[in-house]
Amino acid sequence: MIVYLNGKAYEASPGEQVLQVALRNNIYIPHLCFHEKTGKAAKCRACVVEV
Amino acid sequence: MKFYRSHILIGIDDASLAAGVKEIEALLKSELQKNNLIDEINILETGTLGLFGTGVSLIVYPEQTAYVNLQKSDIAEIVEEHFLKGRPVHRLILDSTQLRQYDFNYKRRIVLNNSGVIDPENIDEYLGVGGYEAWEKALTSMQPGEVLEEVKASGLRGRGGAGFPAGLKWSFTAPIQGKQKYVVVNADEGEPGTFKDRLIMEGDPHKLLEGVMLCAYAIGASQGYIYIRGEYKLCIARLVKAIEQARDYGILGENIFDSGFDLDIFIKIGAGAYVCGEETALIESLEGNRGTPRSKPPFPGIAGAWQMPTVVNNVETLANVPAIINNGAAWYADHGVDGCTGTKVYTIMGDVRLPGLCEVDMGTTLRTIIQQYAGGMKEGKTFKAALVGGAAGVFLNDQRLDVKMDYNSLREYAAVLGSGAILVMSHSADIVDMLWSVLRFFRHESCGKCIPCAKGTNLLFKLIDGIRNGKGKESDLEEMIRISDGMFKASFCALGQSPCMPISSAINNFREDFLARMK
Ligand SMILES: Cc1cc2nc3c(=O)[nH]c(=O)nc-3n(C[C@H](O)[C@H](O)[C@H](O)COP(=O)(O)O)c2cc1C
Ligand code: SF4
Ligand code: FES
Numbered sequence: 001m002i003v004y005l006n007g008k009a010y011e012a013s014p015g016e017q018v019l020q021v022a023l024r025n026n027i028y029i030p031h032l033c034f035h036e037k038t039g040k041a042a043k044c045r046a047c048v049v050e051v
Numbered sequence: 052m053k054f055y056r057s058h059i060l061i062g063i064d065d066a067s068l069a070a071g072v073k074e075i076e077a078l079l080k081s082e083l084q085k086n087n088l089i090d091e092i093n094i095l096e097t098g099t100l101g102l103f104g105t106g107v108s109l110i111v112y113p114e115q116t117a118y119v120n121l122q123k124s125d126i127a128e129i130v131e132e133h134f135l136k137g138r139p140v141h142r143l144i145l146d147s148t149q150l151r152q153y154d155f156n157y158k159r160r161i162v163l164n165n166s167g168v169i170d171p172e173n174i175d176e177y178l179g180v181g182g183y184e185a186w187e188k189a190l191t192s193m194q195p196g197e198v199l200e201e202v203k204a205s206g207l208r209g210r211g212g213a214g215f216p217a218g219l220k221w222s223f224t225a226p227i228q229g230k231q232k233y234v235v236v237n238a239d240e241g242e243p244g245t246f247k248d249r250l251i252m253e254g255d256p257h258k259l260l261e262g263v264m265l266c267a268y269a270i271g272a273s274q275g276y277i278y279i280r281g282e283y284k285l286c287i288a289r290l291v292k293a294i295e296q297a298r299d300y301g302i303l304g305e306n307i308f309d310s311g312f313d314l315d316i317f318i319k320i321g322a323g324a325y326v327c328g329e330e331t332a333l334i335e336s337l338e339g340n341r342g343t344p345r346s347k348p349p350f351p352g353i354a355g356a357w358q359m360p361t362v363v364n365n366v367e368t369l370a371n372v373p374a375i376i377n378n379g380a381a382w383y384a385d386h387g388v389d390g391c392t393g394t395k396v397y398t399i400m401g402d403v404r405l406p407g408l409c410e411v412d413m414g415t416t417l418r419t420i421i422q423q424y425a426g427g428m429k430e431g432k433t434f435k436a437a438l439v440g441g442a443a444g445v446f447l448n449d450q451r452l453d454v455k456m457d458y459n460s461l462r463e464y465a466a467v468l469g470s471g472a473i474l475v476m477s478h479s480a481d482i483v484d485m486l487w488s489v490l491r492f493f494r495h496e497s498c499g500k501c502i503p504c505a506k507g508t509n510l511l512f513k514l515i516d517g518i519r520n521g522k523g524k525e526s527d528l529e530e531m532i533r534i535s536d537g538m539f540k541a542s543f544c545a546l547g548q549s550p551c552m553p554i555s556s557a558i559n560n561f562r563e564d565f566l567a568r569m570k
Contacts, residue, residue, distance in 0.1 A: 030502075032502070042346065043346070043500060043501070043543070044500065044501050044502055045501035045502050045503050045504075045541050045542065045543050046501075046502040048502075048503065048540075048541040
C-alpha cells in the first residue's frame with residue numbers, strides 16, 4: 001500500500017499507523033501517548049495531521 | 052382539610068437563603084402565633100417565585116400581594132397591618148405595575164409548572180397536582196416499548212446543549228440485553244450563566260425523579276444516578292428528601308406497584324469541573340476516576356457507566372417526560388415548532404429589567420423573550436448583543452433579534468441554543484471584555500488531556516489578553532479564528548471544539564469593538 005506524506009510516496013503495510021510510517025521514514029510528527037511498545041492510545045491528539 | 056384565610060408562599064432558593072429567608076420565616080411564624088393567626092394563615096415553602104434580585108420575597112394569596120426585599124424588622128409590621136388589620140404594607144410591595152410586567156407564562160409551562168406553587172419538600176403536594184400519575188400509568192398499563200415510542204413521537208430533544216433526540220438515544224440502549232443498565236442524570240450544570248436545572252430541582256424535585264423512572268422503565272434500567280453539581284446544596288437536600296419519600300411510598304424500590312419492576316435512584320455529588328458535564332467525563336467521575344473524557348465510540352448508550360449501557364440525559368430533558376406520558380405525544384408536540392417541540396427554560400441576565408428565568412415555547416424569538424418575559428431593556432439602555440448558550444454559545448447582534456429560538460432555526464445562523472443561558476448586553480458592554488472572560492473560562496476548564504485544547508486555550512487567552520491591553524493587531528483576529536478552527540477539528544471532546552463559536556461570532560459581528568482596542 002502506498003501513502004503520500006507531504007506529497008511524497010511511502011510504502012505502508014495494512015494496519016500500520018500513519019505516525020509509524022512517518023517515523024520510519026524520518027518524518028517527525030510530535031507525539032506523546034504513542035509508543036512502539038504500547039501502540040496507539042489516541043488520547044493526546046498531539047499527532048493530529050491533515051489527511 | 053383545614054381552611055385557611057390566606058396562604059403565604061415563601062420562595063426558598065439559594066438567593067433567598069443567602070438573604071436569610073429561614074430566620075425571616077421563623078420570625079413570621081412567631082409573629083403570627085403572637086397574634087393568634089397561626090390557624091388562619093398558612094405558610095408554605097416553595098421553590099423560586101420567579102422574582103429575581105429581590106432578596107427574601109413572599110406572595111400572599113388569594114390577593115396575590117408580592118412582598119420583596121424583606122428585612123427582619125419588617126415582619127411585625129406586615130403581620131399586624133396586613134394579616135391582622137387587612138391593610139397591605141405598600142412600602143414593601145413589589146410595585147403592582149412592575150408585578151404586572153412579570154409574565155410567568157404558567158399556562159404554557161411544562162417543566163416549571165409546579166415551581167413556586169407547591170411545596171417541593173412534600174411528596175403529597177406533588178401527588179396532589181397529578182404527580183406520579185404518569186409513572187403509575189406506565190407501570191400498570193404500558194409496555195416499555197410504548198413509553199419509548201411516545202417519547203420518540205413527542206419529538207423531545209435533549210436540553211443539555213446538543214439537542215439530540217431523546218427517544219432516539221433511548222432506542223439505542225433499550226434493545227441491549229445485559230445484566231445492568233443505568234440512567235444517569237446530568238445535573239452538573241457548569242455552563243456559565245445557566246441555572247435552569249437548579250430551579251427545576253429546587254422547585255419540583257419529584258418531577259425529575261418521575262422522569263428518571265419513566266426513562267429507566269423504557270430502557271430497562273434498574274438503577275438511576277443523579278450526578279449533581281456540589282454547590283447545589285439545596286437541590287441535593289431536596290432530592291435526598293424526595294428520594295426517601297418516594298421509597299417510603301413504594302414509588303421507588305422493588306416490585307413497584309406490583310409490576311415486578313425494580314428501581315432505585317442514587318445521588319452523586321460532583322466536584323466542580325466544567326468538563327465533568329461532558330457525558331463520558333461525567334461517567335468517569337461517577338465511577339470514581341479522574342473526570343476526563345473517554346473516546347467515543349463506544350457511546351455511553353452501548354458502554355457507559357461501569358461499561359454497562361447507560362442513558363445520560365439532562366435534568367430538563369427528563370423533567371419533560373412525565374407530561375409526555377400523561378398527555379400524549381400529540382399534546383406535547385403542540386408546544387413549540389416543527390422539529391423542535393415543547394418548551395425551553397431560559398435564564399436571562401444582563402441589562403434587562405427583570406433578569407431571571409422563563410419557560411416559553413420553543414421557537415419564541417429572542418425579541419419576545421427580552422420584551423415580554425424579561426421586562427425589556429433596562430431604563431436608558433439599548434440592545435447591542437446577546438450571548439446565547441453560555442460560554443460555548445454565540446454572540447448575536449441586533450439583526451438576529453427575530454430569529455426563532457430553537458435548535459434548527461439557530462443552526463441556520465451558525466448559532467446554538469445550548470443550555471438556554473441568555474446574556475443581554477447594552478451599548479455600555481464591550482465584546483472584547485466578554486470574549487476575554489469566555490476564553491479565560493476555557494483556559495481554566497480545559498482538562499489538559501489533549502494537546503489542541505490544552506495548548507489552544509492558552510494561546511487564545513494570550514491573544515485576547517493582548518488585544519484587551521491594547522497590544523493586539525488586526526491579524527490576531529484571524530489567528531484566533533484559525534486556532535479555534537484547528538481546535539474544532541482536532542480536539543478530543545466538545546470542550547475544545549467550543550471556543551470557535553463565541554470567537555467567530557464575536558469577531559464577525561462586532562469587529563469594530565476589537566479594532567477600537569488597536570488604535
Ligand atoms: C464541556 C462540556 C460540558 C457540558 N456540560 C453539561 C452540563 O453541565 N449539563 C448537561 O446537561 N450537559 C452538559 N454537556 C452536554 C453533555 O455532554 C450531554 O450532551 C448531555 O448530558 C446529554 O443530555 P441531553 O441529551 O438530555 O441534552 C456538556 C458537554 C460538554 C462538552
Ligand atoms: S478537548 Fe479539552 S477538555 Fe476535552 S479532552 Fe481535550 S483537553 Fe480535555
Ligand atoms: S500520539 Fe497520537 S494521540 Fe497521542
